[in-house]
Amino acid sequence: MDFRLTEEQEGIRRLVRDLVEREVKPLAAHTDETGEFPWGPLRTMAKLGLLGLNIPEEYGGAGADHVSAAIMIEEIGRGCGSTGLIVAAHLGLACGPLNRFGTEEQKRRFLVPLARGEGLGCLGLTEPGAGSDLAGGVRTFAEKRGDSWVINGSKMWLTNGAEAKTAILLCRTDKAGGSRSLSQIIVPTDTPGITFGKPERKMGLHGSHTYAVSLENVTVPLENLLGREGFGLHQTLETLDGGRIGIAALSVGLAQAAFEAAVAYAKERKTFGKAIAEHQAIQEKIANMATAIEAARWLVYRAAWARDQGLPYTRLAAQAKLFATEMAEKVCYDAIQIHGGYGYSREYPVERIYRDNRLMAIGEGTSEIQRIVIARAVLGER
Numbered sequence: 001m002d003f004r005l006t007e008e009q010e011g012i013r014r015l016v017r018d019l020v021e022r023e024v025k026p027l028a029a030h031t032d033e034t035g036e037f038p039w040g041p042l043r044t045m046a047k048l049g050l051l052g053l054n055i056p057e058e059y060g061g062a063g064a065d066h067v068s069a070a071i072m073i074e075e076i077g078r079g080c081g082s083t084g085l086i087v088a089a090h091l092g093l094a095c096g097p098l099n100r101f102g103t104e105e106q107k108r109r110f111l112v113p114l115a116r117g118e119g120l121g122c123l124g125l126t127e128p129g130a131g132s133d134l135a136g137g138v139r140t141f142a143e144k145r146g147d148s149w150v151i152n153g154s155k156m157w158l159t160n161g162a163e164a165k166t167a168i169l170l171c172r173t174d175k176a177g178g179s180r181s182l183s184q185i186i187v188p189t190d191t192p193g194i195t196f197g198k199p200e201r202k203m204g205l206h207g208s209h210t211y212a213v214s215l216e217n218v219t220v221p222l223e224n225l226l227g228r229e230g231f232g233l234h235q236t237l238e239t240l241d242g243g244r245i246g247i248a249a250l251s252v253g254l255a256q257a258a259f260e261a262a263v264a265y266a267k268e269r270k271t272f273g274k275a276i277a278e279h280q281a282i283q284e285k286i287a288n289m290a291t292a293i294e295a296a297r298w299l300v301y302r303a304a305w306a307r308d309q310g311l312p313y314t315r316l317a318a319q320a321k322l323f324a325t326e327m328a329e330k331v332c333y334d335a336i337q338i339h340g341g342y343g344y345s346r347e348y349p350v351e352r353i354y355r356d357n358r359l360m361a362i363g364e365g366t367s368e369i370q371r372i373v374i375a376r377a378v379l380g381e382r
Ligand SMILES: Cc1cc2nc3c(=O)[nH]c(=O)nc-3n(C[C@H](O)[C@H](O)[C@H](O)COP(=O)(O)OP(=O)(O)OC[C@H]3O[C@@H](n4cnc5c(N)ncnc54)[C@H](O)[C@@H]3O)c2cc1C
Pocket: 089, 122, 123, 124, 125, 126, 130, 131, 132, 133, 156, 157, 158, 159, 160, 202, 205, 210, 359, 362, 363, 364, 365, 366, 367, 368, 369
């Protein structure tokens, strides 16, 4: 058993860390305060091939493995949660299913531009009445008319929505209902009938815009069906398995950033005549944080590695997401605690990181849903 990363994986970490230190981290506070979409760093990432990192070269990507992609998201998250989520959603929720389920023609048309970073992608599952329960809740309906799908309904919370070039929408295609009544359909976001609302006002992740969208007679060719008709739920669950590794990696990056800030502060701040790092209570927190981050990191890499090996990874991805996102919540909490009152101030990054991380235990399946996935796997139900 070898617990070292490969030369290539280490090289990707160095490349991304360098870019993040130069372009992402310095912009993070500004992105949070203004809500401006971080196009600058995203353009640099596109040039470096990072927006298609784990997509095969023949489809415009860099052909790296899923462990490398997890490392990249972790490193971006270490610099800025918003930028990390934009990339994680683009790569995991849009490029991922196009690569996995797309036909050759669909890959050429829709995946290649996304993997080259010529546009962003997004995935629309959630609706006003459908979040954890997609099978029962999705009302957006795609009707076959002649050689087209005509889509009517609404979606909520689309990460990258209005900034994206291509959306994959989960639609009901059979009014009879049931788990075989949903399908994924590829929809260019400039198709007439699509109306995005204003970006939602959120607790954190201000630079990652999230949209409600209404769909009125949105018409796309029948050949925009992604994968198999009636298999949209299965394809979505598989997509989320991959996406969850990305969210878990993002939480590891956020926790790492909060941890580094806390360690630096603990060495500087003095109380009772010595640096607070010399107080045993602070040392205990630092030791616990370091250990929890390391454990989460390896759960994430293990899930990504299993995916690279073609092994089952549903349970591993759910475990990585559950553990990493909740671990980061605690690490960010302790990082603020170590900063005392200053941790509650916008002068220091830890309050932003805490807010940014809060989403991670909700998006792409809540912690409660991850526990259901894990328990079912353990109990052998699925
Ligand atoms: C910033 C942000 C970005 C997002 N990006 C996207 C995106 O790009 N695309 C997209 O489609 N969606 C996106 N979402 C939506 C997100 O995936 C959903 O919010 C999430 O899946 C939870 O669904 P819900 O909000 O409807 O909560 P609900 O499903 O209503 O759940 C409410 C609560 O009940 C719990 N619960 C539900 N069912 C059970 C059960 N069976 N057992 C125990 N507890 C249960 C949940 O865990 C939760 O605590 C985003 C959300 C946010 C906030």
